[in-house]
Structure formats: C-alpha cells, structure tokens
Amino acid sequence: MKFKFPLFTHRLLFTLLICILTGSSIKAQDTVVSFFRDLKMEYKVSEKRGRIKVLQINDGNTKTTQIYNVKLQCLVYQEQHSNGIPTGKWVNNTENCEKINAWDFSKLVYETISLGDSLFSNLEPESKYENYEKAFFGKDSTGIFHYIARNLRYPNQARNLGVSGEVYVQFIIKASGKAQMASIIQGAHPFLDLECWNLIENMPNWTPAKKDGIPVDSYSVVSMNFDLR
Numbered sequence: 224m225k226f227k228f229p230l231f232t233h234r235l236l237f238t239l240l241i242c243i244l245t246g247s248s249i250k251a252q253d254t255v256v257s258f259f260r261d262l263k264m265e266y267k268v269s270e271k272r273g274r275i276k277v278l279q280i281n282d283g284n285t286k287t288t289q290i291y292n293v294k295l296q297c298l299v300y301q302e303q304h305s306n307g308i309p310t311g312k313w314v315n316n317t318e319n320c321e322k323i324n325a326w327d328f329s330k331l332v333y334e335t336i337s338l339g340d341s342l343f344s345n346l347e348p349e350s351k352y353e354n355y356e357k358a359f360f361g362k363d364s365t366g367i368f369h370y371i372a373r374n375l376r377y378p379n380q381a382r383n384l385g386v387s388g389e390v391y392v393q394f395i396i397k398a399s400g401k402a403q404m405a406s407i408i409q410g411a412h413p414f415l416d417l418e419c420w421n422l423i424e425n426m427p428n429w430t431p432a433k434k435d436g437i438p439v440d441s442y443s444v445v446s447m448n449f450d451l452r
Contacts, residue, residue: 252280252281252282253280253281253282254278254279254280254281255278255279255281256276256277256278257276257277257279258270258272258273258274258275258276258277258293259273259274259275259277260272260273260274260275261274261275261318262275262290262299262318264277273293274292274293274294275290275291275292275293275299275318276290276291276293277289277290277291278290278291284305284306285303285304285305285310286303286304286305287301287302287303287304287311288300288301288302288303289301292318292319292320295319295320297316297320298314298316298320299314299316299317299318299320300314300315300316301313301314308413309326309328309413309414310328310329310413311328311329312325312326312327312328312329313325313326313327313328326414326417327417328413328417330420331407331410331413331416331417331420332404332405332406332407333406333407333410333416334406334407334408335406335408354434354435354436355432355433355434356432356433356434357432357441358396358429358430358431358432358441358443359429359430360426360427360429360430367443367445368445370426371422371445371447374422374426375418375419375422375447376418377418377449378414378415378417378418380414381412381414381415381418381449382451384412384414385451386411386412386414386415386449387411387415387449387450387451388410388411388412388415388448388449389409389411389446389447389448389449390407390409390410390411390415390416390419390446390447390448390449391407391408391409391444391445391446392404392406392407392408392419392420392423392444392445392446392447393405393406393407393408393442393443393444394423394442394443394445395440395441395442396429396431396432396440396441396442396443397431397440398431398432398438398439398440399428399431399438400428400429400430400431400438401428401429402423402424402426402428402429403424404420404423404424405442407419407420408444409446411449415449418447419447422447423445
C-alpha cells in the first residue's frame, strides 16, 4: 500500500524547496504585546489591569509600534520604520483618541522624472511657444518663494533627530490652477520630504500657464532648504 501525502504537505514541501533554491527563508511575524496603566508606560501590568495596550510588530525589516486605549478600543499612537527609515502611516492622538497629528509617508514618491517621460508628455514646455504665458503663484514669478518662506515649517521630529538638507520637488500645475505633486527629485529625510510634499499639495491655486490664451497644464521644480543653524 502506497502512502499518499496530503495536499497541504506537498505545498509545504514545494515552498521549502523554493526557499532552499532561492536562498530565502520563512519567518513568522513577531508580535510582542504589553500592557500598562497609563501612557507614561513606566511599569508593565497584567492584561486585566492594563489601560494601555502596546503592540510591537517585527516583520522582516519593517517594525511597527501601535498603542491602544483598551477601554475605548481605539488607536492612540502608531509609527512604522523600514530599515530604520519612517514609512507607512503614523498617528499621534490623545489618550482618548482625539486627533493631534498624522503623517502619511506612504504617499511619497521618489523619482527623478525626465521632462521627456510620459508623465509630462502632454505638458507644455515653458519656452517652446511664442504665445505661451508661464504659470505663476500670487502676483508674479516670485510669489511661490514668498509662499514657501511664510509657510514652510521645520518638523519637530526632524529637528530632534538633528537632520537637515535641501529637498527638490517636481509638481504639475493643472489648467485649473491646482498644484499636483509628482515626485521628490532629491530628498533629505522622510519628515522633511513630507513637509514639502504637503506644502505644495495644500497650497492655494496658481494662475495657470496659457497657450494662445487657453489655460494648459505645466510643470515646475522648486527646492526647499532646512538648516538647523
């Protein structure tokens, strides 16, 4: 009588074989759960006495920390790092889960986009046509720089980490005047990059570029500098 392995056994053996051939490994997600009496988190307590629940999740190179209010069953705080770099969605709320701050690093796009690439294939170069009027913000071409100077903020997290640098962003100015972020050409640190991204994304409308008097899409590249001195 021949013994037949169950189907799931065949699948497991196949997965193990693939891991051996590719040099990869199977590693379960590691989650550590702790309970505390308050957000000071000075001493661990039993689950029964805990008012604050902390999850520390290690999934390969990605580490996530989540803090919950046990009674309200809501998220108080969340942060995530991949290879030590902030990533994903961060949340910072009060103990009663009222929103204070949130950071969405997942929307950041890092890419040096050539103006000849498909993203800009339908956009109008600023010097190609004689009857072309450049887009501008505010009253004139210097308006964008005044806006950045007035509204750019140095994130406390970046300041506390001692990080600085210059960030170059590239964005589309739609025919409607709306500024639409495209990518970060040169980043400095995720907290600084996100500050620049949000600044452009949330700015008021521009006066759009015009070709033969008709509003058209255009593009712009600006730099923003963060200096601790």
